Amino acid sequence: MHFLVTGTAGFIGFHLARRLVSSGHTVTGYDALTSGTGIELRRDRLKMLDMAGGFRGVTGRLEDFKTLSAAAEANPPQIVIHLAAQAGVRQSLDDPSLYVASNLAGTASILELARAVRPQHFIHASTSSVYGASGRPEFVETDPTDHPVSFYAATKKGAELLTHSYAHLFGMPVTVLRFFTVYGPWGRPDMAYYKFTEAIAAGKPIEVYGSGTQLRDFTYVDDLIWAICALLDRIPEPGKPVVAKGVVDSLSPVAPHRIVNIAAGRPEPLNRLIELIEQALGTKAIRRDLPAQPGDVTRTHASPALLKALTGYVPDTPLSEGIAAFVDWYRGHAGQ
Numbered sequence: 001m002h003f004l005v006t007g008t009a010g011f012i013g014f015h016l017a018r019r020l021v022s023s024g025h026t027v028t029g030y031d032a033l034t035s036g037t038g039i040e041l042r043r044d045r046l047k048m049l050d051m052a053g054g055f056r057g058v059t060g061r062l063e064d065f066k067t068l069s070a071a072a073e074a075n076p077p078q079i080v081i082h083l084a085a086q087a088g089v090r091q092s093l094d095d096p097s098l099y100v101a102s103n104l105a106g107t108a109s110i111l112e113l114a115r116a117v118r119p120q121h122f123i124h125a126s127t128s129s130v131y132g133a134s135g136r137p138e139f140v141e142t143d144p145t146d147h148p149v150s151f152y153a154a155t156k157k158g159a160e161l162l163t164h165s166y167a168h169l170f171g172m173p174v175t176v177l178r179f180f181t182v183y184g185p186w187g188r189p190d191m192a193y194y195k196f197t198e199a200i201a202a203g204k205p206i207e208v209y210g211s212g213t214q215l216r217d218f219t220y221v222d223d224l225i226w227a228i229c230a231l232l233d234r235i236p237e238p239g240k241p242v243v244a245k246g247v248v249d250s251l252s253p254v255a256p257h258r259i260v261n262i263a264a265g266r267p268e269p270l271n272r273l274i275e276l277i278e279q280a281l282g283t284k285a286i287r288r289d290l291p292a293q294p295g296d297v298t299r300t301h302a303s304p305a306l307l308k309a310l311t312g313y314v315p316d317t318p319l320s321e322g323i324a325a326f327v328d329w330y331r332g333h334a335g336q
Contacts, residue, residue: 004077004119006030006062006110007084008049009042011188012125012179015225016081021054023229029057030071031084038189045186062106065113072117079232081123082110085159088152088190093294096151103155104162111166121173121235123228124163128180128217128263128300129153138303141178141250141259149297160259168255173235177228180263180302184221184322185329192270193323196277197330200285210292212271215299217263220322223315227262230311244309263302264315276320280327 003020007013008029017027029049033042049055056075060067062084086102107124114122130145130153148154160176167174183193199206236258241249250259278285292298304314 001078002026002028002075003079003081004028004030004072005081005083007082007125008057009033009046010083011045011186012182012221012224013083014045014049014186015184015221016083016228017049017055018052019225019229021049021052024054026054026075027056028071028075028077029055030060030062030068031057032061033059041186041189062109063101065109068109068113069116072113076117077119079121079123080110080114080117080119081125081228082107083125085125085156086152087127087188091152091190093151099152099155103152104158107159107162111162114172115166115170118172121175121232122163122166123231124159124174124176126160126176126178126259127153127156128178128261128302129297130157130160130178131297131300133297138265138301139261140248140303141261141306142248150294164252164255164257167252167257171256173237173256174258175231175234175236176257176259177231178259178261178302179224180217180219180261180300182219182221182224184326187221187326193273193277193326194330196274196285197281197327198334200277200281200283201330201334203283203286205286205288206274207288207290208270208274209290209296210270210298211289212269212274213298214270214292214296215267215301216270216273217265217267217300217302218273218319218322219263219315220317220325223264223317224262227307227311227313227315230313231260234310242306242309247305247309249306249309260307260310261302261304262307262315263304265302265304267299267301268319273319273323276323277327280324
């Protein structure tokens, strides 16, 4: 099959495109390759993809509909996977207009393209941040998400709503994937586990907000990619919800639209993450404990029940194993 994947210079997009082409598919990758934090890493990811047969990279902004359309017209995709986004809770406070442009206008642009090319399945990447400061023991896809606590979460929630409107109006099958703290080799330098590893390896202090007691449902990147691939042919159909004991399907009553959490359902404290990085590096962290940041949530905890009902799979890589793999990669990549 042929795929159009946005954000292929990014962490998850890189891993997904590599998996798809290694499985015999072809991929048109679309990425703005904007400058800023991690630009060299993004270029390195694209270089690896360019060496793989079956991949064609196109550079452009999602809002540039002419370039986006040309990328799809050259080889119309059977499946569109929209991963490109402006990520980061704290950064969204500094430049909200950038998040509106990428996460809302950009999503509207790729949906318009999908409306024209009519893919068999449109897959949209969202985030656990849309659940906000939920007091529920587990986040279930049907939980209310009307009270985001960060601007980033608000834009991602808005993008989810856009996908539902297109599914309803144009009969476009859409699956929205809510990712939970994805980590692993080739990861994002702005995420805590990467910044902690970089600082500890260099003997520099790490900044730990909220005493490190926050709980996160960490998801190793290989598990995430496996789950995405398993959902490719689980196309939502109106009137055909999942029927399984203890599972509430998020299938829309008026559209071929479903939301699925991708996570293990095993939250661990940030302090545990720091301990595992220390063990993998063989170096003790120098800590600077700081107050919690605006927009941060104290806990994320996914229910993976719907994912399991749809695919038979739940992410299962232990945090200790995943962090060890990341530190091994980091040492090789950074020459540590």
